[in-house]
Structure formats: structure tokens, C-alpha cells
Amino acid sequence: MTVAPATSKGAATREAILEHAYGIACSAGLEGLSIGALAHAVRMSKSGVFAHFGSREDLQLAVLDTAAQRFVAHVFQPALRKPRGLARLRTIIEQWFDWVRHEDDGGCLFLAAVSEYDDRPGPQRDLLLQQDRQWRQALAHAVSLAVEAGELRPDIDIEQLVFEIYALPLLVHHDAGLYGFEAACSRGLRAYDRLIGAASLP
Structure with missing residues (x-):
């Protein structure tokens, strides 16, 4: 199916579709995206939705792109306003922990998508x-x-430290839903401080 050319009205409609699709995917996963339900939510026909996305797969990839843009804006862009060094790194972590709140949209799309596609080769997994x-x-x-x-010490294993830091938001996300965000975030920051303390110069 041919995708409709971009116009200002067409772009606005596409963004409205993506907004609804993102909300559905956060709570139901990318595989939970139903063209029928999405068309109903945006008051369009199925063919109208498909006019903006050539296929359900294209829609899923566009939703992943939308999620990535939101993630970067929430996590990394605020950190760039901080001085280079630990102040910037800590801001990334604080913002990443805050990202996992998801009080309004149902959950982290990326964690859901990874569980859906980690063992399924294809463009979704590639993206x-x-x-x-x-x-x-x-x-x-x-x-x-x-x-x-x-x-930080010049002899640290950066790849290993990144692996350990990266694990913290994942666990905070896990615990936030079960035990509450504040408790999970507090433990996550304490774990982060211990990692950085061990990697810091004396």
C-alpha cells in the first residue's frame, strides 16, 4: 500500500495516530496494536490509518521511533545542560529513573518490546x-x-561500568510497579552511588 504524501494536515493526522498508538503499545505492547482499535480511537477508517503507514509493521517501527525521541528528550537532553563529568552522568541516571514512573501511559514501551522481540528476528528487533x-x-x-x-579512575573498565549502571533503571522499573516508585528510586540511587564511589579516584 502506498503511504500518503506528507502535508501539514497529513502530518498532524499522522502524529495523532502515533500518539494513540504509543499509548496502546505502552500498556499492551507493540503486538497489542490493533489497527481496528486504533482506527476507532482516532475516528478513522482502517484504510485511513493505513494511508499514513504502509503496514502494521511500519506503524510499529514508527511507534518505536516516537518512543525513542521521547526517551532521549526526557533522559539525555536535560543532562546536556549539566557540566561534563559526574554531574551529567548522575542527571542521566536520575532522569532515567524518572522515566520509569509511567503513571499515565501504562509502562515502558521498550521493556515490553524487548520481551516481545528479543528472540524474534526482524526489523522491530533490529531497531x-x-x-x-x-x-x-x-x-x-x-x-x-x-x-x-x-x-573517575583512568583504569576503570568503562564497558563493565556501563553494563552495571544500565542494569539499575531496569531493576528500578521492575520494583517500582511492585513496591512503589519512591522506594525503588531511593534504592536505585544508593546502588548508583556505590558503583560510582568504587570507580572514583580516592
Whole structure:
């Protein structure tokens, strides 16, 4: 099916579809995206929805892109306003923990998508891998800047530290739903401080 050319009205309609699709995917997963339910939510026909996305797969990929843009805006962009070094790195972590609140949209789309596609080859999994690698690289860059600033030991294993830091938001997300966000965030920050303390110069 041919996708409709972009116009200002068409772009606005596409964004409205993506907004609703993102909300559905956060609570039901990308596989839970139903064209019929989505068309009903935006008061369009199924063919009208497909006019903006060539297939259900294209819609899923567009939702992943939308989620990634929101994630970067929430987690990484605020950190860029902080000085290079541990101040910036901590802001990334604080914002990442805050990202897992999801009080209004039902949950983290990425964690749901990973559980759906981690063992299913295809463009959805490829895009998830690409996004994940970009965020790990951004985290590694922030750690490297802290090393250059003399705040972390020059002999640390950056890849290992990034792995351990990356694990914290995942566990905070897990515990936030079961035990409450505040308790999970507090424990996550304490764990982060211990990791950084062990990697810091004496």
C-alpha cells in the first residue's frame, strides 16, 4: 500500500495516530496494536490509518521511533545542560529513573518490546538493538567524560561500568510497579552511588 504524501494536515493526522498508538503499545505492547482499535480511537477508517503507514509493521517501527525521541528528550537532553563529568552522568541516571514512573501511559514501551522481540528476528528487533546500542554508547561517552575530568579512575573498565549502571533503571522499573516508585528510586540511587564511589579516584 502506498503511504500518503506528507502535508501539514497529513502530518498532524499522522502524529495523532502515533500518539494513540504509543499509548496502546505502552500498556499492551507493540503486538497489542490493533489497527481496528486504533482506527476507532482516532475516528478513522482502517484504510485511513493505513494511508499514513504502509503496514502494521511500519506503524510499529514508527511507534518505536516516537518512543525513542521521547526517551532521549526526557533522559539525555536535560543532562546536556549539566557540566561534563559526574554531574551529567548522575542527571542521566536520575532522569532515567524518572522515566520509569509511567503513571499515565501504562509502562515502558521498550521493556515490553524487548520481551516481545528479543528472540524474534526482524526489523522491530533490529531497531530495538540499534536504539539500545545508541543509549549505551551515550552512557559510555558520559562515563568517559567523567574519566577525562579526573572524577573517575583512568583504569576503570568503562564497558563493565556501563553494563552495571544500565542494569539499575531496569531493576528500578521492575520494583517500582511492585513496591512503589519512591522506594525503588531511593534504592536505585544508593546502588548508583556505590558503583560510582568504587570507580572514583580516592
